[in-house]
Amino acid sequence: MQSLWKKEASEPHALFIDCFASVPKNFVEEVAIWLCGFRSEPKIISKNGETRKRKANQPLPEIVPKRSSRILEKQTNGIRQIYSKTERLRPKYEKRLQRFVPCLSYPPNKNYEDLANVLEVDTSKLFGRHIVANCDIDVGQIIGVAKPFxxxxxxxxxxxxxxxxxxxxxxxxxxxxxxxxxxxxxxxxxxxxxxxxxxxxxxxxxxxxxxxxxxxxxxxxxxxxxxxxxxxxxxxxxxxxxxxxxxxxxxxxxxxxxxxxxxxxxxxxxxxxxxxxxxxxxxxxxxxxxxxxxxxxxxxxxxxxxxxxxxxxxxxxxxxxxxxIYGTLSFFNHSCAPNACYGFKDGKGYIITIRPIKQDEQIFINYIGDKIKGSRVQRQEHIKRHWEFECKCERCAATAVIQPISFLIDDPHYRYIQNNKKDRFLPFGCKKRNRLRDECMNFLRKHGHCWTLVLDDVTISFLLSHTDDSF
Incomplete structure (x- = not known):
């Protein structure tokens, strides 16, 4: 498995190594039985309107029963009437129906169109393939948007x-x-x-x-x-x-x-x-x-x-x-003190910054979800079990800047956020929700260099107010 394309000989037309040679015979028999139940049986509608299973490769019927056609036409006309009324009301309520659409905050990268041009793909022995910033990036910038592979x-x-x-x-x-x-x-x-x-x-x-x-x-x-x-x-x-x-x-x-x-x-x-x-x-x-x-x-x-x-x-x-499975979005490495976060919308994945990022700084996301709130030992055990590496981020290495909790909670931006958390569930794009987003961004710009549970709480409020997704 170390050499994916390893062959049995050096000739161009030599066979590749049989990577399934070690599969036990009893497992081969098990898979053969499993495949019988794994297939999806095609369907067919009979003349009397009942649905029954049909044999594989049997062509679909071209004639639909008249009774079913009348019912279907009636239902379709009803849907068209509702749709017509909705279209007439659309201009009146269009502004109220604003929704978050993920798109790059910068022009696309020349080599990787799913990434912003403020990013570069780099490779090193320590981090492997990873993403770095080629300039300073503010909080709340979408730096990657991709359809899944x-x-x-x-x-x-x-x-x-x-x-x-x-x-x-x-x-x-x-x-x-x-x-x-x-x-x-x-x-x-x-x-x-x-x-x-x-x-x-x-x-x-x-x-x-x-x-x-x-x-x-x-x-x-x-x-x-x-x-x-x-x-x-x-x-x-x-x-x-x-x-x-x-x-x-x-x-x-x-x-x-x-x-x-x-x-x-x-x-x-x-x-x-x-x-x-x-x-x-x-x-x-x-x-x-x-x-x-x-x-x-x-x-x-x-x-x-x-x-x-x-x-x-x-x-x-x-x-x-x-x-x-994504292509370019899989280039981002993990940190227990991430400076970016991933989300999903309309079948696309996107990366958004949640801390101020300086030039030449690597972009990190969180692989472990809510387990990031656990102790260092718990985080390391989970990462080692699922990804087989030891996290050496600023938080795990105890090099993260620690601010007194009292200093953070006394910040006027934080007080506003705590008093108006419920605004993040208001309709997307309304003034109160935008105000909450701006207060979160100001707090993250000011204290994003440190990492505490307070910062984590503000980050969640920011993400919920900035997008119409749930994180």
Missing amino acids: SQIIYGSIDGNNNSSLPSNCLTCHKNNVTVQCERCDDVMFCSEECRSANKIHKIECTSISHKISDQFYDVKLAIQMVLTTVKTFSSAYGMINSFEKSNLAKNYTQHKWIMLNLTKMERDNTILRAYRAFECLMTMDFITSRFNTDRSKRFLMHLVLHYTAIIPANAFIDNAGTKS
């Missing part, structure tokens, strides 16, 4: 391990879903446009199910990543040649693939999860028609293993349960 949405799973349909659109992740997939019962969309735009689901539909238990979500995300990558190339050998010429990480192109270093965490479990994903991929005609030789299949094994290995340490999870 790949993501999945969690369904609601009950105690019997049965899950319902995801409540978010599979394409844009909005929660007003009204359109179901034509071929399966597993996913929903908010519009016909989103259903047509989702090319990946058209490949995986009826092959893998979106109603699966939590223990297999990493498997499904790895499958999504592979499908996204393969879809960008016309052939398997074109893909292999492109990856080999890129020398694993050089000439990084974010819209085609993610090239991140393999981790050493849970090596055996990673191989077993990757094997599940590989076997599931090999049930899809889209994959088997492209990867139909020993060399191309071995390459696919390594690609699946690589993506499976990076998910635990690099996936972002939002409050709605969407698990995403």
